[in-house]
Amino acid sequence: MVQERQSQGRGKGVCWSLRLWSAAMVSILLLSTCFVLSCVEKVWGCCPSHWKSFGSSCYHISTDKNNWNISEQKCIKMGSHLVVINTEAEQNFIIQQLNKSIAYFLGLSDPQGNGQWQWIDNTPCSQNIRFWHLNEPNLPDERCALVVHWDPTGWGWNNVFCKHKYNSICEMKKTYL
Structure with missing residues (x-):
């Protein structure tokens, strides 16, 4: 039973890290998209x-x-x-x-x-x-x-x-x- 709780705790930690990395990647993608669009905006006259x-x-x-x-x-x-x-x-x-x-x-x-x-x-x-x-x-x-x-x-x-x-x-x- 103690082993079950420990493995469940590790799963939650991995899940939490995965969520943080996903949020960071989405943020980076959004910032990159904004940067690219602002550059393209200046080029498309x-x-x-x-x-x-x-x-x-x-x-x-x-x-x-x-x-x-x-x-x-x-x-x-x-x-x-x-x-x-x-x-x-x-x-x-x-x-x-x-x-x-x-x-x-x-x-x-x-x-x-x-x-x-x-x-x-x-x-x-x-x-x-x-x-x-x-x-x-x-x-x-x-x-x-x-x-x-x-x-x-x-x-x-x-x-x-x-x-x-x-x-x-x-x-x-x-x-x-």
Whole structure:
């Protein structure tokens, strides 16, 4: 009878240890799952259909010509704004998507005509991130910027009259799942 009690006591100890290990394993699995999901969430950035993905942004290349203000309004209707170029890598990605025979409005303007270029999100145009064609910008009354391909120099920015009609590039932040 004493032996029976001892073996029953050992069985309860083993059962209790097994329950603790099971609880620990379930906890580790849950934490691991949460960690993996948080990493995947940062990786699964989505862009709308027919938009181009780069970095944390999505880009839409317009197929119609409008003046700068209407171009910006069309971008806003799509939940975006005219493109703001922050890096050389972004500029290089964008120009790879473009047709060399078409000029495209950027979200860059000089509203006062005083050489104080600023992006549509109100950030000033950084001295480090400028891709103007040689001798551009040149006229103070040309207060909007576009990216255009000129032979033989290639792609660069040019200032133009805002009322003229060009294609445009819209940008939005990716949606993360």
